[in-house]
Amino acid sequence: MRAGRLAAVALRQFYLIRGSASRVLPMFAWVAVDMVLWGFITRYLNSVANAGFDFVTAMLGAVLLWDFFMRVMQGVTMAFLEDVWSRNFLNFFATPLRISEYIGGLVLTSVATSSVGLIVMLALARLVFGLSFFAYGPVIIPYLLILFVFGIALGILGAALVLRFGPASEWFIWPMPAIVAPFAGVFYPVSILPRWMRAVSRLLPPAYVFDALRSAAAGRHAEPGRLGTGASLCVLDLLLAFWVFSATYRYAVKTGLIARYSAESVS
Amino acid sequence: MAILRVRDLRKDYGGRPAVDGISFELKAGEILGLLGPNGAGKTTTISMILGVLAPSSGSIKIDGHDVLRRRSLALERTNFAAVYAPLPGNLTVEENLRVFGMIYGVRGLSRRILDILEQFDLGRFRHVKAGLLSSGEQSRLCLAKALLNHPDLLLLDEPTASLDPATAGDLRAKIRAYAAHGTSAVLWTSHNMHEVETVCDRVLFLSRGRVLLEGDPRALPAQHGKASLEELFIAVAREPLSLGAQ
Numbered sequence: 398m399r400a401g402r403l404a405a406v407a408l409r410q411f412y413l414i415r416g417s418a419s420r421v422l423p424m425f426a427w428v429a430v431d432m433v434l435w436g437f438i439t440r441y442l443n444s445v446a447n448a449g450f451d452f453v454t455a456m457l458g459a460v461l462l463w464d465f466f467m468r469v470m471q472g473v474t475m476a477f478l479e480d481v482w483s484r485n486f487l488n489f490f491a492t493p494l495r496i497s498e499y500i501g502g503l504v505l506t507s508v509a510t511s512s513v514g515l516i517v518m519l520a521l522a523r524l525v526f527g528l529s530f531f532a533y534g535p536v537i538i539p540y541l542l543i544l545f546v547f548g549i550a551l552g553i554l555g556a557a558l559v560l561r562f563g564p565a566s567e568w569f570i571w572p573m574p575a576i577v578a579p580f581a582g583v584f585y586p587v588s589i590l591p592r593w594m595r596a597v598s599r600l601l602p603p604a605y606v607f608d609a610l611r612s613a614a615a616g617r618h619a620e621p622g623r624l625g626t627g628a629s630l631c632v633l634d635l636l637l638a639f640w641v642f643s644a645t646y647r648y649a650v651k652t653g654l655i656a657r658y659s660a661e662s663v664s
Numbered sequence: 665m666a667i668l669r670v671r672d673l674r675k676d677y678g679g680r681p682a683v684d685g686i687s688f689e690l691k692a693g694e695i696l697g698l699l700g701p702n703g704a705g706k707t708t709t710i711s712m713i714l715g716v717l718a719p720s721s722g723s724i725k726i727d728g729h730d731v732l733r734r735r736s737l738a739l740e741r742t743n744f745a746a747v748y749a750p751l752p753g754n755l756t757v758e759e760n761l762r763v764f765g766m767i768y769g770v771r772g773l774s775r776r777i778l779d780i781l782e783q784f785d786l787g788r789f790r791h792v793k794a795g796l797l798s799s800g801e802q803s804r805l806c807l808a809k810a811l812l813n814h815p816d817l818l819l820l821d822e823p824t825a826s827l828d829p830a831t832a833g834d835l836r837a838k839i840r841a842y843a844a845h846g847t848s849a850v851l852w853t854s855h856n857m858h859e860v861e862t863v864c865d866r867v868l869f870l871s872r873g874r875v876l877l878e879g880d881p882r883a884l885p886a887q888h889g890k891a892s893l894e895e896l897f898i899a900v901a902r903e904p905l906s907l908g909a910q
Binding site for chain 1: 746749763
């Protein structure tokens with residue numbers, strides 16, 4: 398893998414974002430809206446519930462982590478879709494660029510764009526609602542890492558779907574986080590789910606993160622073994638997503654999809 | 665020395681051959697014209713050489729590197745320009761050249777970009793988005809990108825299709841001069857037979873995925889009883905059987 402090629406893919410995205418307010422704004426506008434909305438909801442719940450449970454720490458923290466996960470995933474998929482929309486595949490893949498370098502460039506872009514969103518979220522949570530992520534202690538780092546890796550994996554999987562089924566299938570990508578959310582137990586413990594949904598939850602790394610977050614908010618220590626399971630699963634998901642993308646790329650080269658990539662030519 | 669070596673190359677779509685076992689070589693300093701009517705297999709062949717389409721069978725070697733097995737190494741020495749592959753319109757001329765220059769690992773990239781902008785008279789468009797250029801200017805940008813890494817193998821698929829005669833002539837002179845250095849080879853497709861006669865040292869006529877004729881574009885018409893290359897092209901398109909196609 399050559400760093401220069403990886404940087405070139407990320408630089409292309411930087412050039413696009415730099416010159417475009419419509420690309421810059423979504424990086425923090427929606428997370429800011431979410432923070433404000435959920436911040437006031439949780440503040441209201443604290444005032445009426447009076448149950449000795451801090452909704453701000455538990456729910457707003459969950460919103461923040463979930464938004465971070467979505468930003469990471471969308472960081473990958475948006476960068477990929479830029480190449481779809483500008484029909485750039487032939488230009489890119491007829492060069493020495495390797496798939497690993499291309500994916501690496503998308504990930505690098507996602508690191509940058511999701512970091513901007515995260516900083517805005519942290520600032521709003523701290524300044525407006527008094528939620529400091531330092532209150533969770535250093536355990537927040539593995540939470541973020543697991544969600545980051547899973548977001549990357551889901552983003553790569555979404556990109557593979559669009560590569561396989563064509564530009565018109567980008568709608569596959571947008572509902573992916575919403576489909577994962579009920580199983581991940583973002584706002585409630587997984588234990589309230591029916592048995593089949595709990596079985597699915599066990600396969601999803603975010604479920605372990607949000608479980609641990611609720612434990613931390615309630616003043617309990619998360620089980621390191623469960624967090625370890627979440628970490629192992631997200632690494633496995635990342636490898637699986639990379640394999641799926643590589644296999645899809647090989648299929649696209651075999652069938653000529655890459656050479657004539659457009660909505661009209663892909664069934 | 666052969667820069668490009670294509671052996672028994674075949675591509676089937678649903679059992680029907682788009683390219684049917686073609687073989688050819690391209691030597692350093694040579695410009696080879698790949699000719700044929702629409703659907704003859706020219707673009708399919710170029711796509712396979714560029715590694716964006718997998719052959720059903722056969723081999724392609726660029727500077728001795730197998731495109732199928734060592735794709736990245738083989739394509740480092742290659743570049744291309746095609747009418748159907750404009751550079752991203754939402755990046756400026758300079759941004760496009762920088763991104764692709766980095767992908768090809770061009771040394772002294774900033775200097776090289778300035779040189780190539782001057783060479784293709786694109787300096788005044790340096791900070792203009794590629795999508796805002798006229799089609800002729802976009803073609804020049806694609807060609808500038810194609811020469812950015814001093815490729816050993818340059819693939820040009822109808823490179824002058826949207827250029828005015830003066831610019832097209834200028835471009836042909838540039839490509840001839842590039843090949844004349846003797847270290848690079850050019851594979852050129854065009855439907856402009858006057859252009860082919862001017863530029864190409866040798867031509868391959870493809871018909872139904874096969875090499876039907878091969879030779880010097882200035883001598884071939886007479887060898888087949890035709891007055892011009894254009895007449896020969898029309899014969900290949902309309903009556904390939906009369907020229908030996910099966």
